[in-house]
Amino acid sequence: MASNTPDLSLLPPLRDVIRDHELRATKKLGQNFLLDLNLTDKIVRHAANVTDYHVVEIGPGPGGLTRSILNAGAKSLTAIEYDPRAIKALQGLKEAANGKLDIIHADALDMNLTEMVDAPRAIIANLPYNIATPLLIGWLKDIYKDQNAYQSMTLMFQREVAMRIVADVSSKAYGRLAVIAQWLCTAELRFDVPASAFSPPPKVVSSIVHFRPKEQELSQPSFDLVEKITAAAFGQRRKMIRSSLKDYKEFFEELSLDETLRAENIPPEKFIELARLVENKNA
Secondary structure, eight states: OOTTSOOOTTSOOHHHHHHHTTOOOOGGGTOOEEOOHHHHHHHHHTTOOGGGSEEEEEOOTTSHHHHHHHHTTOSEEEEEEOOHHHHHHTHHHHHHTTTOEEEEESOGGGOOHHHHSOSSEEEEEEOOGGGHHHHHHHHHHHHHHOTTSOSEEEEEEEHHHHHHHHOOTTSTTOSHHHHHHHHHEEEEEEEEEOGGGEESOOSSOEEEEEEEEOOOOSSOOOHHHHHHHHHHHHHTTTSBHHHHTGGGGGGTTTTTOOTTOBGGGSOHHHHHHHHHHHHHHHO
């Protein structure tokens, strides 16, 4: 353990924290608490060397993953929590962190992390299921604007969502989320987390996905246009692109796109090339 790492050894067990603060997980907030510190330590190990980063965590709950991030020696940790009960439950951890933990009572969907946390930044989070996808899209937009917005993101999703993020072209799970995530990041499925690891156990398996921003080209099409084109393509995913992408048919030949293909058969780079051609024509 690094010499500047807080000593959290005297903190009470997480189950005691939950009991003492009546911190029952609620479905409304998408809460499922991770209490196994061996598992939270494993998640942080997959985030690589956090000693180099100012880390952001979303929805810390009773603070299991929070403890692991601090124990790993993060430069600092900013935890954004919506539930006021959890804010109170985390106060003992904040005191033990010796100034390395900042707890913010807010809705993460409203937060601009690049403005509130110093660089270099990393995000490590067991995301609330009900807001995981919009949070991810928001952070991908940050990376689009600045590829150094986050050095990495190590995030837990429902396995179904995780598979949509890392899906290969022509697979059943491949869609808009895969295109946008793989355009801007290298996204890797690291490991699954069984429902039994949570309190209370959810009805689904969860998965850890690790993201690293890609080197971006100088002339990227607008994020909004990529969203618009992929929405059109995958909104009618069983139709051939001559129908779903009929507004962009003039570019098919230049892109060597067979009009009888479906959206699921088109790799991310082709969608980006299409958006670039559309944008150049409209410039």
